[in-house]
Amino acid sequence: MARTRVNVAALYAALDAARTTRGLSWRQLAGQVGVSPSTMSRLANGHRPDVDAFAALVQWLSLPAESFMVDESGDGADVHSAEEPELLAQLAPLLRSRRDLGEDDVRYLEEVIGAAMRRFISERKAAME
Known part of the structure; x- marks a missing residue:
């Protein structure tokens, strides 16, 4: 059975890129998203967000949640097809x-x-x- 998880590193990188582009601090980003600043600290330390925080974060990014999902049932492959599109x-x-x-x-x-x-x-x- 597949074990699908959040790719925390990819989520954190996307948040950091968007935060930098918008000129926000991590605290400001947390405020805009509606999560606690400690959620941002937990992400920075590689901890997965709870489902509500994850939903708020991907909505703020305007990206589909599956962009940050990985299948860890063996090779750690992306949950999308085995062959990545260009x-x-x-x-x-x-x-x-x-x-x-x-x-x-x-x-x-x-x-x-x-x-x-x-x-x-x-x-x-x-x-x-």
């Missing part, structure tokens, strides 16, 4: 839906992310040889 294919709709990014901004980000992904893939292949 990162840029996942990011393109998000980038294009952003009102704070112009078309040139989106193209630039796609180029930068695409170049980084090609480098990562190339380095992985070289390491396997």
Whole structure:
């Protein structure tokens, strides 16, 4: 039977990125989300949030909860399909839906992310040889 859990590190990283982008302290973020500051401290220390806090956090992030779920029944694989879709294919709709990014901004980000992904893939292949 699959054992699905919250990927606390991924959740914390997403919160930290959004917090930094919005210029918030952890205490301010907790206030906006409606959770206690100690919830943020527990996340920083790798502890899973309770279900209500998790729901509030993913809602604040405007991301689906399953983005932070992992199957720990063996290989720790993502609960999504075993084969990950291409990162840029996942990011393109998000980038294009952003009102704070112009078309040139989106193209630039796609180029930068695409170049980084090609480098990562190339380095992985070289390491396997």
